[in-house]
Amino acid sequence: MKKHIVVIAGDGIGQEVTAVGKQVLDAIAKKYDHEFTYDTALIGHEAIEATGNPIPDETITKSKASDAILFGAVGHPKYDNDPSAKVRPEQGLLGIRKALGLYANLRPIKLFDELLSASSIKPEILKGADILFFRELTGDVYFGERGRKDDGDTAFDTMIYSRYEVERIVIKAFDAAMTRRRKLCSVDKANVLESSRLWREVVQEIAPRYPEVEVEHQFVDAAAMLLIKDPKRFDVVVTGNLFGDILTDEASQIAGSMGMLASASVGDTTGLYEPIHGSAHDITGKGVANPLASVLSVALMLDISFGMKEEANAVVDAVDSVLKAGFRTRDIADATTASDKI
Amino acid sequence: MKKHIVVIAGDGIGQEVTAVGKQVLDAIAKKYDHEFTYDTALIGHEAIEATGNPIPDETITKSKASDAILFGAVGHPKYDNDPSAKVRPEQGLLGIRKALGLYANLRPIKLFDELLSASSIKPEILKGADILFFRELTGDVYFGERGRKDDGDTAFDTMIYSRYEVERIVIKAFDAAMTRRRKLCSVDKANVLESSRLWREVVQEIAPRYPEVEVEHQFVDAAAMLLIKDPKRFDVVVTGNLFGDILTDEASQIAGSMGMLASASVGDTTGLYEPIHGSAHDITGKGVANPLASVLSVALMLDISFGMKEEANAVVDAVDSVLKAGFRTRDIADATTASDKI
Ligand SMILES: CC(C)[C@H](C(=O)O)[C@@H](O)C(=O)O
Ligand SMILES: CC(C)[C@H](C(=O)O)[C@@H](O)C(=O)O
16 A cells, blocks of 8 residues: 655654654565655744744645654743743644644553553553543643733633534544443543533433443543552543543553553544653653654554554564563663653 | 531531541540530532532531531532532532632642552552642632533633732742752643643742742643652642642542542631542442541641641551551552442
């Protein structure tokens, strides 16, 4: 098959890990006789430096014209510590998610057996845990109105969801549950938030269409606790953009390290594949970043965007072999001495 | 000393655990020759059933007139699964926090040595962890404007903070850090949210007044990860209402169980002391609820509201002895078989 892939490496370790992801794509093309062509595009801090815009039009145009996007990371400490910055690297990531309508972010959380002891959580709690998160990605407080009032002394953001936004992600999550253990946990804060009450209403309305799926609702605070206490109780988890951001980073500890976690952002058009870790400037250029999240993002791309199941499995098997052979980056070397960032 | 305490037991296991907390108050009064008088008041589902109002005026009046409040829990599954309910038990809890100006919620997270193996996290990761959370409690998306638009098909909530609200909680957190290991971690999502940018601005402004305190900023997603990966890196953590809700429930796993965690809600007037666990209707009336969070809430009351350090320590020592003697509720019995709720 012929496929055209846009590589958007972005900031910090995004460059290093994406380079490895691309090598894996090349190896797959060679082995399975596919033809992968590539283009590159700018995003984030890198794009601001080059063009003043965290998400140049060209990046969107190239992305839309591609069959899939291999994404790195965005972010820079310079902006983090300047609360008044008007232009930020993160606008690049949020902008491309919105422009391409990538409303469903799939984050599979699964521990490679070889890494059982790399986590800070006990192996007997982790063994067998296998969670698929569906994080809504183009709504919520990420995209609601925000601003200042009272001469800048009051700041607000708007959490907002419309019915159709909830429906489309919830349906994707139910469909996935049908192919797995048929359990769906919807996470909200419906005891306080109106947007969560709409979320819960929609889940309740759709549930009868999937009588074989066992549905539970958890408040986000309880879910944050249960993920660590008993990760095996979860199969598919569906939640909003903000709660999904927090819970999936937390859940990275189930997989041993953020450096192991891939994600797929899909919608109605081109899919985008990215590690869930960020730009990690503290370790950039040191050659210690774990590239496996990017490699596993490539596996998701092969599977979801290209329908290449066998190729995808080959990539996952390769990761497994590398771990079995004892190769480790320091984030997965040992739970008690590992660096806290990747 | 003479002290007048209002007991607001509320819903579910709130009744059971608060009864034990009160016994401990009685024992302290006897042993240390204090005179504690009590009154009771209604809240939550219990109050709705009796008066139609989750927070009757009388509850507020009695609370304001007291020296401290011993609080149980609110909540009922009936409302959780009815997204259209207009009156909810939680309005009682939010209402009393607001009415009494309880803007600072202190949640100490510390593991009793005896419970090292009760957690799902590895003992070597936990040993020595000692975190004091300051959760802002009367602002944020809990109290911003919320509602529906588009014939009910769009729902919104407003995250909102004003400078003075951030200042007063941040100052309390810095003051506490000065009496501890002099480290403060402020948690926000300033790379996306305007309210978080105001939050970070204020922390940056106040920091120079405390040159001895080492300040770090973490995004909430990273914080959720680091709490599990390396809890020992934290000393005092300060954050907004919603992030504090999520992170402290998650952090309960550091202390072995939610059933062990007490909290103090303080502001300019009467302090309120409550377990961080909820009403837990699934175990209500079975005699299995862990009363230690209520007992430890009593210790916080003695210390913070009454200035009775010795008495407070006696309560904590008593909890330690009970654990050393091998007594356990099932939530702290064994990490792999424990119930997932209390
Ligand atoms: C960089 C940031 C804006 C982003 C988010 O919050 O969505 C990141 O944390 C993620 O999870 O992809
Ligand atoms: C019951 C609920 C409204 C409450 C909250 O979210 O504040 C609870 O979870 C808590 O943490 O005290």
